[in-house]
Amino acid sequence: MTTETNPVIFAGAGPGDPDLITVKGQTALAGADLIIYAGSLVPEALLKWKRADAQAVNSAAMDLGDIINMIQQAHGQGQKIVRLHTGDPSLYGAIFEQMRELDRCYIPYEVIPGVTAAFAAAAAMGMEYTLPEVTQTLILTRISGRTPVPDQEDLDLLAAHHSSMAIYLSIVHVKRVQEILSRHYGEDGVCAIAYKIGHPQERIIYTTLAHLSHTVETQNIKSQALILVGDAVAVARDKGEVIASKLYDAGFTHGFREKK
Incomplete structure (x- = not known):
């Protein structure tokens, strides 16, 4: 990424609610002349933040070359461009290939993060993925399908950790997911x-x-769904009791508080 002025902005739209975009992302949309949004997942409701005279283009039917050509043309005209991706663009966002093409064109860019669906789901569920002495690890992954995953990241290997897991882009392979997770979390495991x-x-x-x-x-349910599994999911469902953290334990000293 270069530090020139007028960079192309890759912005995370969040999971769908137009109010869950970051303030920085909202500001970028409001200042854009051209918004290229991933319309297969980003709802048009996010476009409420754009100016009335700004152009919005749905990239669902476009390939990489189409997108880069449009950016090149608009950037050459001095337009402010936002490339709007669902959730957080760093997670299954296919932005790296776009950034490499922009590097080849000497077009600067920057990235604004967004709220990914796993965290919005946890908020909706009143869930904490990392409970003291229950689990301290969250794995974000997907099962191998039309897009393969590396052998060392096979779902069967990751599930063996028994951590909290958020499984993306896998609902069409739910029978395989069920078979694998059941071996590690048990058929009675809550998901x-x-x-x-x-x-x-x-x-x-x-x-x-x-x-x-x-x-x-x-x-x-055929698309746009996460599968969440792990003991934290069961605790959230049952509103179960958990071990309190040391952070707010009156008998625990840390750099900002003496124990009582």
């Missing part, structure tokens, strides 16, 4: 389906791994 988080159709559906694929089928 959640987080559907269209941040959209008006948002739903959180709790079930067990034994009934995961059946639940997905009966609820007619």
Whole structure:
């Protein structure tokens, strides 16, 4: 990335709710002359932040060359450009390939992060992924499909950690996901389906791994859903008791407080 003026801005739109975009992202949209948004996932409601005279282009039917050509032309005309991606653009956002093409064109860019669906889902569920003495690790991953994953990141290997997991882009392979997770978390393991988080159709559906694929089928869920699993999910569902952290323990001393 260069430090020249008028960079192309890659902005995270958040999970769907137009109010969950960052203030910095909102400001970028308001100042843009051209917004190229990933319309297959970014709802048009996010465009409420653009100026009336700004151009908005849905990139769902565009390939990489189309997108870069449009950016080149607009940037050459001195336009302010926002490339709007769903969630946080660094996670399954395919932005790196776009940035490399912009490097070759000597077009500067910067990235504004966004709220990814796993964190918006946790907020909707009142869940903390990292509970003291329960789990201190969250794995964000997907199952191998049309886009393969490296062998060392196979879902079966990752699930063996028994940590909190948020599984993206895998709902169409739910039977394979169920089979793998059941081996590690048990068929009675609690999981959640987080559907269209941040959209008006948002739903959180709790079930067990034994009934995961059946639940997905009966609820007619075919896309835009995360699968969340781990002990933290069960605690969130049951509003269970947990071990309190040391951070607010009156008997624990740290750099800002003496124990009582």
